[in-house]
């Protein structure tokens with residue numbers, strides 16, 4: 454596409470730069486990118502200043518008015534597939550960068566995070582191209598006839614503010630549909646995970662995405678790039694995944710300009726295990742839903758409700774699974790769990806382990822920090838932890854920990870389980886384990902969440918509505934829901950007689 458879009462790209466070993474208007478830009482103001490496995494510095498990151506954010510907005514608007522805004526749906530779709538090709542061509546680099554920034558396991562980075570980064574572009578490239586509008590033949594009471602049809606326009610400039618837990622996956626989950634329907638985007642990855650977003654800028658550049666259609670700014674939240682974007686009068690929409698409190702701060706900052714908002718926020722997700730469940734499947738599935746990515750997925754289970762007749766057996770079986778998890782170097786193919794994202798987050802999770810003790814929990818397993826006897830002792834590891842015995846009013850039952858911990862409580866009746874699962878300010882995801890089909894159909898719709906999995910967890914179809922109720926978010930993304938959020942429908946009425 455843009456022949457002028459050629460410039461030597463920065464190597465990841467140096468300073469990770471911003472990407473604005475088709476050029477890599479260093480603000481001269483740097484912060485350290487730290488590897489949570491051992492606390493070592495990986496590289497420096499160039500923090501975008503307010504004036505660089507202004508430049509990104511100007512570049513995005515110019516792209517909409519220029520080459521990017523002129524592309525047909527088909528041409529954009531072809532480009533989005535080229536971006537997916539570019540991620541796949543540099544797969545190993547993406548995997549290594551994601552592992553270094555997060556400490557997540559090789560298995561997870563190479564089977565979930567990076568493949569989904571490419572898949573997000575492919576899925577939305579195809580869906581956007583195939584989208585149709587609405588059309589009505591109108592007959593009015595006084596005999597007029599008209600044809601009403603809708604066209605979908607991009608919203609304009611969209612800011613994508615992403616978290617650190619699934620860095621490329623969650624950034625591209627928003628970028629891909631936003632770009633596929635023609636918006637110009639400004640991406641801000643988490644300050645904790647800047648690397649794969651920078652590689653993505655290189656891929657966009659190499660794929661020939663027109664200058665200004667994709668911009669990348671690095672930085673923090675308050676008084677930095679995150680807040681500059683949320684407050685900016687030139688930005689039409691903010692799409693965000695992260696903590697509910699941050700969502701609330703962004704909402705306040707965006708209020709003056711009445712920006713469109715899409716939020717995927719926190720969760721305190723429940724799993725209900727009935728005594729008629731396939732026991733082994735329920736134990737394995739619950740272990741996965743509690744400990745995947747060290748519990749750092751908004752969909753992870755933190756509250757487990759088990760029917761009393763199988764409670765003790767279930768607790769013992771989940772303990773066995775937790776204790777069998779291999780906590781090791783991310784590069785090791787058999788590693789199940791790496792460190793948490795940062796020392797700051799480690800301290801937060803450990804403060805909940807301490808709070809659980811103070812609240813009177815029984816520790817079935819875990820509760821501390823593993824010891825390695827090597828430089829990983831400087832990392833951000835915590836033990837997988839299972840607790841029981843807390844009242845449903847305890848803070849550890851109410852607040853999102855975002856770590857590898859769950860509380861298990863017994864229940865007697867179906868109604869009691871539903872009431873306990875729904876007794877939360879959050880409403881993102883729930884999991885129900887039962888072999889009774891009628892019960893599955895009866896219980897699932899009673900969950901006050903945006904997503905319910907029955908006899909599985911994290912089985913994703915990217916076309917399905919994805920998001921939460923209550924403090925867990927606003928709106929839905931996924932498939933047509935994403936295309937709808939990132940577009941502005943316009944109705945055209947043509948009089949026929």
Ligand SMILES: NC(=O)C1=CN([C@@H]2O[C@H](COP(=O)(O)OP(=O)(O)OC[C@H]3O[C@@H](n4cnc5c(N)ncnc54)[C@H](O)[C@@H]3O)[C@@H](O)[C@H]2O)C=CC1
Nearest residue numbers: 615616642643673674679680695696699702718719751855
């Ligand atoms: N998916 C989820 O539900 C996630 C939840 N969390 C939870 O949030 C806690 C805090 O972690 P953070 O990394 O600070 O998550 P966060 O939700 O504050 O940060 C996510 C993104 O928002 C940006 N941000 C932060 N404050 C902002 C503001 N005022 N305006 C605009 N952008 C802002 C950050 O720079 C980052 O890119 C964690 O301990 C964890 O419990 C964190 C990440 C993801």
Ligand SMILES: O=C(O)/C=C/C=C(\O)C(=O)O
Nearest residue numbers: 618694717750751752913
């Ligand atoms: O889209 C997915 O597959 C995963 C989504 C996870 C989050 O939104 C999260 O952890 O915040």
